[in-house]
Amino acid sequence: QKEVEQNSGPLSVPEGAIASLNCTYSDRGSQSFFWYRQYSGKSPELIMSIYSNGDKEDGRFTAQLNKASQYVSLLIRDSQPSDSATYLCAVIPSSASKIIFGSGTRLSIRP
Amino acid sequence: DTAVSQTPKYLVTQMGNDKSIKCEQNLGHDTMYWYKQDSKKFLKIMFSYNNKELIINETVPNRFSPKSPDKAHLNLHINSLELGDSAVYFCASSQGEGAGEKLFFGSGTQLSVL
Numbered sequence: 001q002k003e004v005e006q007n008s009g010p011l012s013v014p015e016g017a018i019a020s021l022n023c024t025y026s027d028r029g030s031q032s033f034f035w036y037r038q039y040s041g042k043s044p045e046l047i048m049s050i051y052s053n054g055d056k057e058d059g060r061f062t063a064q065l066n067k068a069s070q071y072v073s074l075l076i077r078d079s080q081p082s083d084s085a086t087y088l089c090a091v092i093p094s095s096a097s098k099i100i101f102g103s104g105t106r107l108s109i110r111p
Numbered sequence: 112d113t114a115v116s117q118t119p120k121y122l123v124t125q126m127g128n129d130k131s132i133k134c135e136q137n138l139g140h141d142t143m144y145w146y147k148q149d150s151k152k153f154l155k156i157m158f159s160y161n162n163k164e165l166i167i168n169e170t171v172p173n174r175f176s177p178k179s180p181d182k183a184h185l186n187l188h189i190n191s192l193e194l195g196d197s198a199v200y201f202c203a204s205s206q207g208e209g210a211g212e213k214l215f216f217g218s219g220t221q222l223s224v225l
Contacts, residue, residue: 008152032211043201043216044154086152092211098167099214101154 003027004091004102012108019076021087021105026070029094033065033072036088038104044088048074079109114138117202117217124192125225132187132220134202142166142212143185144203145177148219154201160185192224 005024013019021035032051036044050056050063050072062075072091076083086104093100117134124130136143144167145157159167160179174190185202199219205212 036214038152043218044214045216046213049211049213088152088154098156098159104152 002102003093003100004089006087006089006102006105008103009106010108011105012110013079015079015081015109015111017079019079019083019107019109021074021076021089021107023072023074023089023091023102024070025072025089025091025093025100027091027093027095028067028070030067030070030091031094032092033063034090034099035061035063035074036090036101038086038088040085076107081109081111083107084109115202115204115215115217117200117220119220120218121221121223123223123225126192126194128192129188129190130192130222131189132200132202132222134185134187134217136183136202136204136215138204138206138215140204140206140215141182142205142207143179143182144205144214145185145187146201146203146216148199148201150198158185158187189222192222194224197222197224 035048037047038044048063050065056063060077064073086106088104089102090099115136142161144159148154158177163179176188179185201219202217203214
């Protein structure tokens with residue numbers, strides 16, 4: 001089982017709709033969770049971090065964490081074409097002091 | 112003002128050659144990293160340095176040797192390049208040493224080994 005799993009997509013969402021990106025992780029003791037956005041041919045950039053169960057909102061982005069289900073998600077409201085990118089889920093497992101990245105979900109916002 | 116800059120952006124070379132990638136950050140960060148992103152987009156840490164000292168050294172072939180002359184620079188030298196080394200290599204930096212620190216990535220070096 002991979003440490004951090006994401007559906008590779010592509011996930012196609014109409015402009016203005018809510019995009020929902022999901023991520024599961026294997027280490028139940030993981031404490032820190034991140035979402036990075038990576039445009040094609042560019043470097044990843046951090047857009048959200050979450051550390052406790054529940055929702056965390058920042059503008060159009062909401063991160064959701066459910067440690068019991070070992071599940072973290074990212075919701076993007078009012079999706080824009082500029083949101084089209086690959087979204088990388090990242091987790092710090094309890095067993096390591098480094099970030100483990102998922103392989104990313106490619107999101108495409110269609111006009 | 113580029114925060115984390117790495118050169119070259121593209122590197123095309125033959126198998127067996129030796130090549131280097133340079134990285135510099137002007138953020139005043141203490142920790143620098145090298146990550147490898149393969150064709151399936153997996154981003155895996157290779158090395159991290161804190162104030163010029165090696166703190167993470169993943170299971171990477173000995174052909175890869177990082178060098179940090181000062182805390183603002185972390186270069187990556189690769190000996191005897193192999194086809195499987197083809198990937199995008201990202202340099203990154205963070206303020207502290209902790210894994211939870213926000214990572215600032217360079218623009219990447221696309222390495223193609225022919």
